[in-house]
Amino acid sequence: MSVRASVLAQFERVAQEQKKTLAPLTDDLVLLESGLDSLCLAIIVAQLEDALGVDPFSAAEDAEFPVTLGDFIELYEHAAP
Amino acid sequence: MPPRDGRSLWDAVRAAGALAERALWGAEASVRLGELVGGSSLGGRLEELRGRSVLVATRDQLTAALALIELDGVARRLVLCPPDLPRKVAPFVMATAAVDAVVSDRAALEAGSVGTVVTCSARLAPADSARTGPHHTEWILLTSGTTGVPKLVVHTLASLAGAINGDRVQTVPAVWSTFYDIRRYGGLQILLRALLGGGSLVLSSAAESTGDFLIRAGARGVTHISGTPSHWRRALMSPSAHRIAPHYVRLSGEIADQAILDHVRACYPGARIAHAFASTEAGVGFAVEDGLAGFPASLLTQRGAEVELKVEEGSLRIRSARTGIRYLGSPGEPLADRDGFVDTGDIVELRGARYHFVGRRGGIINVGGLKVHPEEVEAVINGHPQVQMSVVRTRKNAITGALVVADVVLRTAPDSAETGRVAELEREILQRCRDALSRHKVPAAIRFVRFLGVAGTGKVVRQHA
Numbered sequence: 001m002s003v004r005a006s007v008l009a010q011f012e013r014v015a016q017e018q019k020k021t022l023a024p025l026t027d028d029l030v031l032l033e034s035g036l037d038s039l040c041l042a043i044i045v046a047q048l049e050d051a052l053g054v055d056p057f058s059a060a061e062d063a064e065f066p067v068t069l070g071d072f073i074e075l076y077e078h079a080a081p
Numbered sequence: 082m083p084p085r086d087g088r089s090l091w092d093a094v095r096a097a098g099a100l101a102e103r104a105l106w107g108a109e110a111s112v113r114l115g116e117l118v119g120g121s122s123l124g125g126r127l128e129e130l131r132g133r134s135v136l137v138a139t140r141d142q143l144t145a146a147l148a149l150i151e152l153d154g155v156a157r158r159l160v161l162c163p164p165d166l167p168r169k170v171a172p173f174v175m176a177t178a179a180v181d182a183v184v185s186d187r188a189a190l191e192a193g194s195v196g197t198v199v200t201c202s203a204r205l206a207p208a209d210s211a212r213t214g215p216h217h218t219e220w221i222l223l224t225s226g227t228t229g230v231p232k233l234v235v236h237t238l239a240s241l242a243g244a245i246n247g248d249r250v251q252t253v254p255a256v257w258s259t260f261y262d263i264r265r266y267g268g269l270q271i272l273l274r275a276l277l278g279g280g281s282l283v284l285s286s287a288a289e290s291t292g293d294f295l296i297r298a299g300a301r302g303v304t305h306i307s308g309t310p311s312h313w314r315r316a317l318m319s320p321s322a323h324r325i326a327p328h329y330v331r332l333s334g335e336i337a338d339q340a341i342l343d344h345v346r347a348c349y350p351g352a353r354i355a356h357a358f359a360s361t362e363a364g365v366g367f368a369v370e371d372g373l374a375g376f377p378a379s380l381l382t383q384r385g386a387e388v389e390l391k392v393e394e395g396s397l398r399i400r401s402a403r404t405g406i407r408y409l410g411s412p413g414e415p416l417a418d419r420d421g422f423v424d425t426g427d428i429v430e431l432r433g434a435r436y437h438f439v440g441r442r443g444g445i446i447n448v449g450g451l452k453v454h455p456e457e458v459e460a461v462i463n464g465h466p467q468v469q470m471s472v473v474r475t476r477k478n479a480i481t482g483a484l485v486v487a488d489v490v491l492r493t494a495p496d497s498a499e500t501g502r503v504a505e506l507e508r509e510i511l512q513r514c515r516d517a518l519s520r521h522k523v524p525a526a527i528r529f530v531r532f533l534g535v536a537g538t539g540k541v542v543r544q545h546a
Binding site for chain 2: 030032038041043050057
């Protein structure tokens with residue numbers, strides 16, 4: 001599965017588990033308007049670390065926080081081992 | 082300035098002056114402090130609350146703030162009910178604090194055994210009652226306990242305001258704001274800073290998105306703003322992060338790591354950036370403004386300081402006039418040791434000339450500023466008939482600082498052919514947790530293990546920090 005597909009799959013899965021209504025997952029979707037709160041995003045980051053073996057947030061301290069879903073996916077694509 | 086002994090909050094608000102220009106701005110309504118001179122949020126019923134132990138249980142932060150301003154010095158006791166207090170523990174809180182009156186902004190409060198219920202509204206009614214004494218009101222703040230039942234910490238206005246002395250010489254009055262709810266210690270600090278320091282305050286709202294809040298705070302010209310590192314991580318992910326241009330940014334309530342300090346600095350290059358140590362029990366310990374994670378070891382050896390710090394058995398201990406006074410309803414549990422030091426339970430490590438926070442004693446997990454006692458979660462997991470034992474641990478996380486995860490030993494380990502059964506058990510255990518616990522306490526992951534380490538004490542070995 002591509003990095004992008006893994007990220008999107010986790011968004012869907014966590015939204016379902018946490019009973020959140022997910023906005024359509026487009027690259028320009030603002031993460032804070034995705035329907036997911038901080039706890040959901042935290043769980044996604046943890047599950048992606050298990051799935052992809054990488055946590056780009058802890059790896060690059062100078063990385064900017066992602067604002068859109070596109071930024072978020074890019075962060076993982078650049079960090080993926 | 083902190084109020085002098087015996088002065089009520091309203092006296093101190095008036096003494097700070099310029100009431101007509103100062104305001105409390107909520108998401109839905111706002112009140113100029115000047116309106117409180119001849120107006121009351123309590124519908125003219127202040128006298129009914131004189132000398133009472135009052136639970137302030139409002140939905141809205143603005144109405145809570147107004148009630149606190151009016152009731153300090155008048156009520157015997159003010160119990161600050163946080164917005165997420167589980168309904169089932171409310172009777173415990175009310176009994177422990179001997180609550181005999183409730184202030185609420187809900188039209189119909191759930192029927193209880195309390196005699197007096199006063200409705201609080203941001204639409205002020207004419208008032209003629211004096212808001213002076215005679216009471217040295219006890220302020221009761223709730224903090225989480227190991228069993229899911231909150232602890233009640235007694236403060237006074239003087240102990241709560243003990244850290245408020247700076248920021249006096251300001252040409253422009255401060256417009257404060259905070260991501261915190263003001264019913265929590267971190268938020269209450271900011272309310273009092275605004276009220277006592279001659280400023281205004283933009284209140285947050287649980288019903289509002291981070292982006293909308295930032296836009297609203299920006300529109301009010303916020304100059305000083307506080308939140309946990311998790312609040313700030315969320316704010317920095319918002320396209321509206323640049324809608325505020327604060328002079329002062331404060332982080333507290335969680336470990337501020339170097340990454341978040343750097344991110345905040347990069348976003349607000351002109352701001353003073355402080356990270357503070359404070360807790361409901363220990364009060365405000367210190368605030369550091371050098372932009373570096375941790376705190377200078379020299380803070381431990383300052384002579385004549387208002388706050389004395391020491392490290393014993395690895396944890397930070399604090400003695401000052403800002404600490405809580407005692408726990409209510411737990412006579413056997415002292416809040417401070419015999420010398421007056423409060424053990425914060427925060428484990429620190431000396432690296433060079435700086436102490437760094439490395440975690441909490443007892444494995445307490447801080448998820449975005451909310452405490453989780455592993456025992457509470459383990460008790461729920463262990464209630465599943467197939468579970469022999471479990472240990473709940475912290476897992477570091479870039480968004481909320483930490484997440485809760487669980488290692489679980491099953492009574493009979495399913496063999497490897499039964500992967501379907503394992504997934505089913507995981508779902509059942511998680512459902513149990515979701516039914517019984519707040520969301521931040523539910524494990525983000527469950528790992529089934531064959532055994533857990535058990536120490537000589539017979540207790541499960543916890544990996545601290």
